[in-house]
Amino acid sequence: MRLTANEVFPKGNRRFKSSRLRVTEFRIAIVGAGPAGYFAAQALQNAQTEDLKFAVDMIEKLPTPWGLVRSGVAPDHPKIKTVSKVFEKIATTEGFQLFCNVELDKDISLQELQEMYDAVVIATGSSRGKKLGIPGENLPGSISAAEFVPWYNAHPDYTGVEVNLDCEEAVVIGAGNVAMDVARMLALEPKELDPTDTAQHALEKFHHSKVRKVHVCGRRGPEHAAFTSPELRELPKLEHTDVHIDQHEILAAKARTEAQGEVPKDVKSNLEAMLAIAEADKKNHDRSMYFHFLATPLEIKGNGRVEEVVFGINQVEGNKVVATGEQFSIKCGLVVSAIGYEALEIKGLEYESGRVKNTDGRITGTNMYVVGWAKRGPSGVIGTNKSDSTDVMQLLIQDLGSPKPPTELQAKLATKGVVRISQGDWERINAAEVAAGEPHSKPRIKFVKREEMLGIK
Numbered sequence: 001m002r003l004t005a006n007e008v009f010p011k012g013n014r015r016f017k018s019s020r021l022r023v024t025e026f027r028i029a030i031v032g033a034g035p036a037g038y039f040a041a042q043a044l045q046n047a048q049t050e051d052l053k054f055a056v057d058m059i060e061k062l063p064t065p066w067g068l069v070r071s072g073v074a075p076d077h078p079k080i081k082t083v084s085k086v087f088e089k090i091a092t093t094e095g096f097q098l099f100c101n102v103e104l105d106k107d108i109s110l111q112e113l114q115e116m117y118d119a120v121v122i123a124t125g126s127s128r129g130k131k132l133g134i135p136g137e138n139l140p141g142s143i144s145a146a147e148f149v150p151w152y153n154a155h156p157d158y159t160g161v162e163v164n165l166d167c168e169e170a171v172v173i174g175a176g177n178v179a180m181d182v183a184r185m186l187a188l189e190p191k192e193l194d195p196t197d198t199a200q201h202a203l204e205k206f207h208h209s210k211v212r213k214v215h216v217c218g219r220r221g222p223e224h225a226a227f228t229s230p231e232l233r234e235l236p237k238l239e240h241t242d243v244h245i246d247q248h249e250i251l252a253a254k255a256r257t258e259a260q261g262e263v264p265k266d267v268k269s270n271l272e273a274m275l276a277i278a279e280a281d282k283k284n285h286d287r288s289m290y291f292h293f294l295a296t297p298l299e300i301k302g303n304g305r306v307e308e309v310v311f312g313i314n315q316v317e318g319n320k321v322v323a324t325g326e327q328f329s330i331k332c333g334l335v336v337s338a339i340g341y342e343a344l345e346i347k348g349l350e351y352e353s354g355r356v357k358n359t360d361g362r363i364t365g366t367n368m369y370v371v372g373w374a375k376r377g378p379s380g381v382i383g384t385n386k387s388d389s390t391d392v393m394q395l396l397i398q399d400l401g402s403p404k405p406p407t408e409l410q411a412k413l414a415t416k417g418v419v420r421i422s423q424g425d426w427e428r429i430n431a432a433e434v435a436a437g438e439p440h441s442k443p444r445i446k447f448v449k450r451e452e453m454l455g456i457k
C-alpha cells in the first residue's frame, strides 16, 4: 500500500504545509543487501510522494550484494535468481546508495548508524546453522548446510569448508527445501552443473565426487515434510539420478491425513508429488537419492571421522510423532544437516529464539526495525519478504519524527580507511563475472576472493 503524506503525518502532526510544497527527506540505513533489505528499500521508494523522500543507504559486509540470491539459491535454479533484476532496479533508483564491503561493528557501529540516520533497518538474515545436539555432530565429515551451501555458491568466507566427497554414501538431515537443494547438488551428474554458476572450486570437487547414494532423512512423516511440491516435482525429471520414496509410506501418510478430515492443499500436493516420485520408472542410474521419513538422528558414529548415522524410528499416533524405540543406521562418509538457521548476534541487539527481539518488526525503544529472516526466523521463500518488509516499512514511516541533520556515511568511512564498494563498483564486478562466464555458456563465473573483487573496483 502506498502511504500519502497525510497518512504518514496525520493532521496536527504535519511539519509542512501543502500550500507551499517543501520536500522532507528522511535518511534510512538498511543493513544487509539480501532480498528483505531490497524489498524494504523498495517499500520506502514506493511510499515517496512529491513532498516526502527517502534517501536509502544499504550497507553490506560482503563486497557483493543480493544475499541468499547469490549465496543461497541452488545453482541449478537460475530462474529464481532473476529476482536480482528487481534488486538492480531498486538500486539504480534516485536516492539509493550501496555500501558493500562495510561491516557492522568493524567499520561502523550500530550506535553510529542510529545517531546518523532517522531509522536503521536490520536485514542481516540468519546464517548460522542450527545444531543437532547429538553425539558425533562435530566429527570431520559432518557439516551444516549453512557451510555447504555458501561453499558451492562461492561465498568468500566459506571457500575452505572441508566437504568429504570421497565416499559412496551421504546423509542429509532435514525435510525442507534446503535439504532438497543439498541432496540434489550431491546427487546430480556434475556435468549438469557445468552450465551453472556453481563455484569453480566446488564444481571441480563434484566432478571427482565418489558419492552415488544420497539419503534425505526427515524426523516426522511425509505429511509433515517442509518441502514444497514444485521442488518435489522436479525430482522425477532428473536425467541421471533415480529418486526412491517408499510408496507404502506415502499411501500410509495419505490415509492418516484423510482420516483426520480435510487435507490442507499444500500437504495434499506434497503427497501427490511424493507418490509420483515413488511410482516413476527407475532407470538404474548409478546415482540415486533415497527419502527416509520418521527417522530421528540419534548419533553420528565414526573413528576420527563420520562413518555411520544412527536413527531412532518413529511412528505417527494421532497428531503426535512418537519414538518406537527401534533403530536403524546408514553407513556414510558425509553428513549435511539442513535443519534450519539462526541469526548471528550483532552487538547492541537483543535476541530470542534465534532472531532479533522485535514486535512486528519494531525494535522497541529504538529507531531500529528488523525485516526478513532476522525478524521472523528462517522461513518463507524470497517473495515472502516483499509483503513482510513492506509491512515493517509502513510502521517505520508512521513512527518518523523530524529528519535529523544529514551526516555522510561515505565521509565517515573514508576517515576510517574503509574501502567501500559502490553500486558502480558492483556493476563492474557483476559485468566481469558475466563476461568470464560467457565463453563457457555459464551465467557467470563468480569471484571468490575479496581481493579479486576489490581489484576490479
Ligand code: NAP
Pocket (backbone or CB within 6 Å): 131, 132, 173, 174, 175, 176, 177, 178, 179, 181, 218, 219, 220, 224, 225, 226, 227, 228, 231, 296, 297, 338, 339, 340, 341, 378, 379, 380, 381
Ligand atoms: P525448513 O523448511 O524449516 O525445514 C527444516 C527441516 O529440518 C524440517 O524438516 C524440520 O523438521 C527439520 N529439523 C529441524 N530440527 C531438526 C532436528 N533437530 N533433527 C532433525 N530434523 C530437524 O528450513 P530450510 O529447509 O532451512 O528452509 C528455510 C526456508 O527457505 C524455508 O521456508 C524454505 O522453503 C525456503 N527455501 C526455499 C527454496 C525454494 O523455494 N526452492 C529453497 C531453499 C529454501 P520438523 O518439521 O520436524 O521440525
